[in-house]
Amino acid sequence: xxxxxxxxxxxxxxxxxxxxxxxxxxxxxxxxxGKGGAxxxxxxxxxxxxxxxxxxxxxxxxxxxxxxxxLMIAGLLxxxxxxxxxxxxxxxxxxxxxxxMFQDSTLVPWRTxxxxxxxxxxxxxxxxxxxxxxxxxxxxxxRLEDFADRFPFELSGGMQQRAAFCQAMxxxxxxxxxxxxxxxxxxxxxxxxxxDLQSLWMQSRPTVVFVTHSIEEAVxxxxxxxxxxxxxxxxxxxxxxxxxxxxxxxxxxxxxxIRHVHDIQEIFHGYGVI
Amino acid sequence: xxxxSSERGNSLDRLSRWIGRSWMFIAFFVGFFLFWEWSIVLFKxxxxxxxxxxxxxxKAWADMSRLVQYTYITGLETLLGYxxxxxxxxxMGLAIAFSSVLRRTIYPFLVCTEMVPKIAFAPLFxxxxxxxxxxxxxxxxxxxxxxxxxxxxxxxxxxxxxLTRFSYSTGAGTWRTFFKIRLPAAxxxxxxxxxxxxxxxxxxxxxxxxIGSDQGLGFYIQITTGNMRPELAFAGIFFLTAIGxxxxxxxxxxxxxxxxxxxxxxxxxG
Numbered sequence: 001x002x003x004x005x006x007x008x009x010x011x012x013x014x015x016x017x018x019x020x021x022x023x024x025x026x027x028x029x030x031x032x033x034g035k036g037g038a039x040x041x042x043x044x045x046x047x048x049x050x051x052x053x054x055x056x057x058x059x060x061x062x063x064x065x066x067x068x069x070x071l072m073i074a075g076l077l078x079x080x081x082x083x084x085x086x087x088x089x090x091x092x093x094x095x096x097x098x099x100x101m102f103q104d105s106t107l108v109p110w111r112t113x114x115x116x117x118x119x120x121x122x123x124x125x126x127x128x129x130x131x132x133x134x135x136x137x138x139x140x141x142x143r144l145e146d147f148a149d150r151f152p153f154e155l156s157g158g159m160q161q162r163a164a165f166c167q168a169m170x171x172x173x174x175x176x177x178x179x180x181x182x183x184x185x186x187x188x189x190x191x192x193x194x195x196d197l198q199s200l201w202m203q204s205r206p207t208v209v210f211v212t213h214s215i216e217e218a219v220x221x222x223x224x225x226x227x228x229x230x231x232x233x234x235x236x237x238x239x240x241x242x243x244x245x246x247x248x249x250x251x252x253x254x255x256x257x258i259r260h261v262h263d264i265q266e267i268f269h270g271y272g273v274i
Numbered sequence: 275x276x277x278x279s280s281e282r283g284n285s286l287d288r289l290s291r292w293i294g295r296s297w298m299f300i301a302f303f304v305g306f307f308l309f310w311e312w313s314i315v316l317f318k319x320x321x322x323x324x325x326x327x328x329x330x331x332x333k334a335w336a337d338m339s340r341l342v343q344y345t346y347i348t349g350l351e352t353l354l355g356y357x358x359x360x361x362x363x364x365x366m367g368l369a370i371a372f373s374s375v376l377r378r379t380i381y382p383f384l385v386c387t388e389m390v391p392k393i394a395f396a397p398l399f400x401x402x403x404x405x406x407x408x409x410x411x412x413x414x415x416x417x418x419x420x421x422x423x424x425x426x427x428x429x430x431x432x433x434x435x436x437l438t439r440f441s442y443s444t445g446a447g448t449w450r451t452f453f454k455i456r457l458p459a460a461x462x463x464x465x466x467x468x469x470x471x472x473x474x475x476x477x478x479x480x481x482x483x484x485i486g487s488d489q490g491l492g493f494y495i496q497i498t499t500g501n502m503r504p505e506l507a508f509a510g511i512f513f514l515t516a517i518g519x520x521x522x523x524x525x526x527x528x529x530x531x532x533x534x535x536x537x538x539x540x541x542x543x544g
Contacts, residue, residue, distance in 0.1 A: 076439050096445035106440040110458045110535045123444035123454060151535055 022049035023207050024073060024175065028082030031068050042068050043233030045082060048226060052174075055201055055208045057218035059264065060228030061273040066211045067179050069233070073209060074100055074177050086175070096124075098175045099168035099206075103183040105160050106167065107152040113139070113163045114148040117170050124171055131170070138166045141203065142196045158189035162196055172204060179211045194220060198246055215268075219260045220247050227267050236267055325505035334509035341494070345513045348491040351407060352479045352517055355414025359471060363419050364464070367426025384423060392416040393481050400486035410482040410490070417478035418471035425467025429460035462536045465529045472525045476518040491517075 030044030043065030050056050058066040071077040072084060075095040084091040099120075100106070107116045117135050118128045128135075139145045142162040152160050161181055168176060181197075182190045198221055201208055212218050218225045225239045241260055243251055251257055268274045293300070311326045313319070321329070334341060370376045370384075395416065399409040433456055441451045483492025491510045498506035530539050 071439070074439070074443060076442055094442035094445070096443060098443055100439060100443045102436045102439070104434070104436050106436045108437065108455065108458065109537075110533070119454060120444065123441070123446040123450060125446075125450075153535070153537070153540070 023052040023087060024048075024050040024209070025085040026069075026073075026082065027085075029069070029072065029079045029084060030081040031065060031072065031077075032080040041232040043228070043231065044079075046233070046235055048235060048238070050207060050209070050224075052207055053205045054224055055210065055222045056224045056226060057210045057212055057222040058226050058228055059212055059215060059218040060233055061230050061268070061271075062213060063231050064228045064233035065231060066228050066233060070177050070179050070209055070211050073175075074098060095175070097173055098177055099171065099173040100177045101161075101164050101168045101179065101181045103180045105152070105164040107160060107164055109152055112149050112151055113144060113155070113166075116152070116163060117166050120167050120170050126171060135166075135170060138170060138200075141200060142166060156189075157185050158193055161185065161193060165197060165200055169200060169204070169206070173206060176201075176206045176208045178208060180213070182212075182217070190217070195246070195248075197221065202245055215261050215264045216252075219257060219264070220252060225260075225264065227264055230271055230273055236271075239264065321505075322502040323504065325508065330505045330508045330512070333503075333505045334512075337506060337509070341491075341509060341513055344489060344491045344494050344510070345517065347407075347489050348476070348479050348483065348514065349517045349520075351410040351482070351490065352414055352475045352521065354407075355411045355478065356418050356471065356475045356521065358411070359415045359418035359422055360468065362415075363422035363467075364426055367423045368430055370423075371427050371430035381427065384420070388420045388424065392420075393478070396482050396485045400482075405486055405488055410479055410487070413482035414475050414478040417474045421470040421474065422464075422467040425470070426460070426464055429463030429467075430456065432463065433459050458533075461533050462538065465525070465533065468525050469522065469529075472522045473518070475521060476514055479517075480514055 026046055026048050028045040028047060030046075031042040033040045033042055046069065058069060060066045068077060072079050073086070073091070073095075075084075075091045075093050086095060087097075107113075108119065111119060114135065117138070121128050121131060136145065136148075139148055142165060144159060144162055144166070147155060147159060147163075152163070155163065164181065168178075178197075182193055185193065194217060201221075210218070210221060219241055222241050225241060226235045227237045227239065228234070229236045239260065243254070243256055243260075247257075265274060307327045311328060314321075314324060314326045325333075366380075370381050392413065396409070396413050399412050403409040403412070437455055437459065441455050446454070479490070480492040480495070483490040484496050487493040491514045495507045495510040495514075498504070498510065529536075530542075533539060
């Protein structure tokens with residue numbers, strides 16, 4: 001509790017779990033695309049409980065179904081079997097107490113950065129005037145305050161994704177779902193923006209589900225990393241990353257960090273994906 | 275005084291910049307007409323086959339009142355047909371895009387009729403509706419309707435997966451999602467249809483007039499050609515082109531005003 005940090009209760013596999021602290025709960029979730037002989041078993045069954053305030057990464061090779069899993073948590077895709085509960089309620093349709101973001105941003109080209117952030121509010125019927133301060137603060141925290149009135153096409157890829165973070169978080173959702181939001185950025189920009197994402201998360205501490213195929217990224221950002229196997233994707237290991245935040249260069253060079261990265265590499269090596 | 279002169283300076287500046295950018299085009303344009311003018315003399319082309327541009331201008335000037343009147347008539351047919359096409363095709367495209375029943379009934383029918391050359395209906399319409407304005411307006415309408423409706427269907431059906439998911443995640447209702455996301459996202463593709471229809475509109479009007487008419491530029495071109503007055507036929511073609519240019523220019527201007535953020539507009543403006 002020192003440094004004003006909150007301790008984060010670890011998520012656990014469902015075995016022996018008491019069901020009090022989890023916000024997102026997946027039981028036997030399976031997804032099969034298509035029917036009959038042409039059916040593709042995308043992944044599952046997956047059981048996991050994610051407790052509030054976690055930053056959990058779904059880390060796996062491409063095609064392992066981690067994005068599908070995220071869409072199902074958002075209620076945008078129905079599982080073929082099993083059930084998903086958010087806040088104790090079964091997910092049956094699109095969830096709205098969430099913020100989502102993808103590799104291709106959800107910024108619309110006809111609005112400025114500020115207009116795009118306000119779009120999230122307008123779509124939800126939240127009066128924009130009431131949260132003007134919050135918009136400004138959020139923009140400032142990702143160093144976009146001077147670009148509020150620019151259009152997305154006037155910004156670099158990294159700036160666009162930072163603006164998209166603001167759009168996904170302005171309504172202070174309880175859950176933020178991020179599907180490879182840094183996937184299209186170059187390595188240096190990625191590194192830079194991870195820090196922004198981390199500080200945004202630390203400010204309001206939403207529960208974040210982060211889909212990525214970068215081991216280092218997962219270890220740097222997450223309280224927990226769910227290592228997912230190649231298709232059909234299953235959770236091989238759930239690793240609790242017990243390192244202090246913010247995870248700057250010092251932390252990243254620590255032996256504990258490197259050991260985590262190494263352990264995960266070993267797992268993937270075992271499956272022959274790296 | 276200072277402001278007036280600086281304003282003049284500005285417009286002079288702008289003119290010289292425009293010339294700087296377009297001189298090659300202007301030179302080509304002027305060269306083309308000069309070549310035309312001289313080739314009549316050079317290749318001894320009889321005047322009843324092809325007339326030099328200078329003769330087109332002088333003879334057209336002499337017949338200006340008729341040309342202006344016919345331009346008005348053909349322009350009216352074009353504009354009415356085009357406007358009715360937009361007003362009906364957009365809602366229909368929208369309805370088909372959002373209704374699975376219409377998509378399985380009217381849509382395949384539309385795709386089939388798109389294969390029918392609409393101009394082939396012109397004699398029928400004229401036999402049904404006479405020589406007046408209405409059959410021409412209908413032909414222009416038919417020619418314009420299909421590109422607008424087909425592009426509108428495409429436009430309203432092709433919202434990106436990301437924006438669709440984003441819209442769902444906000445819990446916004448159908449109308450709010452439509453006005454805040456679907457409609458603006460669809461506008462660029464709608465304008466593709468508007469432009470294509472705009473290019474076809476004058477073609478429809480002219481051909482409808484060829485088939486049965488006693489006024490309008492299509493009629494004028496046909497009659498003057500029959501009378502071995504190619505210089506007047508060319509004058510008619512130039513006025514017809516002018517109608518097309520004004521229509522297309524208006525659509526392009528509307529596009530710039532309505533979707534200045536779109537990549538096609540930004541690219542066009544450099």
